[in-house]
Amino acid sequence: MQDPRLRLFATVILSVAAFASAIGAVAALAWWLLFTPRTKALPRPGMLLGLIAMIAITALVSEWGGGPGVSYLVRMVVILLLAAWAYTETEEGEVLAVAVWALGDRIGFEIGLIAEMGLTGLAVIRQDIEQMRVALALKGNKVGALSIVPMALLLIVTQIRRADEMARLLVVRGYTLGGRICPVFETDPRDVLAVLSAVIPGILCCLPLRDVFILLQ
DSSP states (O other), rough: OHHHHHHHHHHHHHHHHHHHHHHHHHHHHHHHHHSOHHHHSSOOOOHHHHHHHHHHHHHHHHHHHSOOOOHHHHHHHHHHHHHHHHHOOOTTTTTHHHHHHHIIIIIHHHHHHHHHHHHHHHHHHHHHHHHHHHHHHHHTOOOOOHHHHHHHHHHHHHHHHHHHHHHHHHHTTOSSOOOOOOOOOOOHHHHHHHHHHHHHHHHHHHHHHHHHHHHOO
């Protein structure tokens, strides 16, 4: 989607639908298969499988305790796919532009700036992890259980230092509250169609299962 406002709206509606019920999750998955490109909507296989494995373990524990483990697994995997699509589609500055458009130059700018810094931090963390893997490979070591804890601690300390440096930089440059930008958005007709289709899972998640089968008949 070219328009980040419509992308955000579709992500929120579909995530709520997927979290609310299994029917909503299946409908959201169908939307994801129809309207998102596979090349950009999926993260790296290793990261995706690791996240799915953690969700599956939680679902297994829930099912073993008599809870809705299978439903939880389906719903969380769909939400994960939607989040991966929204993250990979988002370009630099779009979150700030949407926040200013929605909430104004003061509160919107503050929220958008925090969100942009968070997304930038995620990209930097990913680069740091890649550099750590290369360093371990050059030393003849592999990333294992014993190396995960030191890597995690190093990433946390590094991010705290970067956040402190960024805060000091903003203070030095005289930043206090808010800012002014003129957001410009481009809307493709296909984006409007995709967003209107995203409303369908939102409606299905509010209907009882019996009513859904009556509608399908």
